[in-house]
Amino acid sequence: MLKNLFKKSEEQTREEESKEEQESTPEEGQSPASSQEEETPGEGVTLGGLFGRLKEGLTKTKKGITDRVDDMVKSYTKIDEDLFEELEEILITADLGVNTTMEIIDQLRDRVRENKTTDPMEVKGLLKELLTEALEEVADPNLNLETTPSVIMVVGVNGVGKTTSIGKIAHKLKGEGKKVLLAAGDTFRAGAIDQLKIWGERSGIDVISHQEGSDPAAVVYDAIQAAKSRKVDVLICDTAGRLHNKKNLMNELGKVFKIVNRECDGLSRESLLVLDATTGQNAIQQAKIFKEVTNISGLVLTKLDGTAKGGIVISVSKELKVPVKLIGVGEKLEDLQSFEPKTFVEALFD
Incomplete structure (x- = not known):
């Protein structure tokens, strides 16, 4: 019965999966330099400031978990089974999932x-x-970026913030002194190539692209060759995310990863899956589908600031046995932060 808390109708799921990515890019007519997000990560942002941003981004989840736990324990004079059952309900409704909660x-x-x-x-x-x-x-x-080049493949369904996450990761790595190259491998979603180019322009990073509708595997192949010849430190590849057509998605991604496996033998690689935290347990089902195509090495959870059900961070990593690498807690560039368990829980309970 508890599992019904997470059940979505097939119609709702199809609607979510077919949505095109509505991600944040500079508004039309707005120069990259004037964008609100153009503040360089680390520039005027202290460690304490980043922790403050994390706390602020987790405000809704804090209300959904820790504030409710505070109120709950105050109503008890002893620890009994009623307390455990009430706490169980709090954790489940915060999207820790039934198995993880139990x-x-x-x-x-x-x-x-x-x-x-x-x-x-x-x-x-x-x-x-x-x-x-x-x-x-x-x-x-930590991202595995030991070789030159290193390759980061980024996967995820349309609408999760995949391309925006790529732009922020690229900006972060360039700020650390790395030479970065982007590959516009999502050739199917309308506007995806242009969107990635805007992110590239904002950070002064080149983008390898073909025409819309072209073969994604060919784009990734050309990008890998360019990364090698240009002595790039990190190549980040966008990919298609049309989950509503699962068979075609599997075929497309399968071809892309076959090219990567062949051309990047011996190179450091990451396969990052971007998930929208606001979709809750549905994100775990998405992750299982992508794991059919490739070994996911890390998770990027976006939009944590937009949900009271941030418990998904715990359930998704525990159930999939895949580490959360990055979390998004806001729209600014520095709001995509490396995930540290102690810091995350501290911000949640502080």
Whole structure:
């Protein structure tokens, strides 16, 4: 019955999957230099400032989890089964998922018993510990960029913020002194190529592209050759995301990754899956489909600032056994942050 909390109608799912990406690019007529997001990451942004932005971005999730836990424990005078059941409901509605929630609650019971905890007010601290441990099980925030070039393949359905994430990752890497090249491998979505070119112009990064509707594998092949010849540090490739046509998507991505496997043998590679945090448990189903095509090495969770159900961060990494590499907590360039479990949970519970 609890699983019905996450069930969506086929019609709703088709509507979500067929939406074209409506991602943030500079408005028409607005120069890249004048864009609100053009602030360079790290420029005037301290570590404390980044933590503050993370806290601000997690405000809705905090209200959905920690604030509710605060109110709940205050209403109890002892730790009993009613407390555990109410906490279970809080975690499920925050999109931790049924399986992850049940596991966390079982661990909490054990921790309470082991520590001989009797004060309900101490439950929040124990929950914080367990959530951190759950995330650290598969934590690996660093991108594998050891070779020249290194290749980052970015996949995800239309509408999740894939191209915007690519632009922000590229800007971040260039700010770290790396030579970056972009490949416009999503040749099917209207405007995708132009959108990536705008991001490239904003950061002074070249984009390898073909005409709209051309073979994505050919684009990626040309980009790999260009990256090698130009001594590029990192090549980031966009890909198609037409999940509503699963068979064609699988075929298209299969061809692209076959080229990458052949041409990038011995090179450092990442396959990042971009997921929209606001879609909740539906994001896990998307991830499973993409895992049929390639070994996903990391997750990018966008739009966390737009949902009270940020528990998806915990459930998606735990269920898929894939680390969250980056999270998006706002529209500014520095709002796409490297994911550190302790920092994330600290911001959530602070």
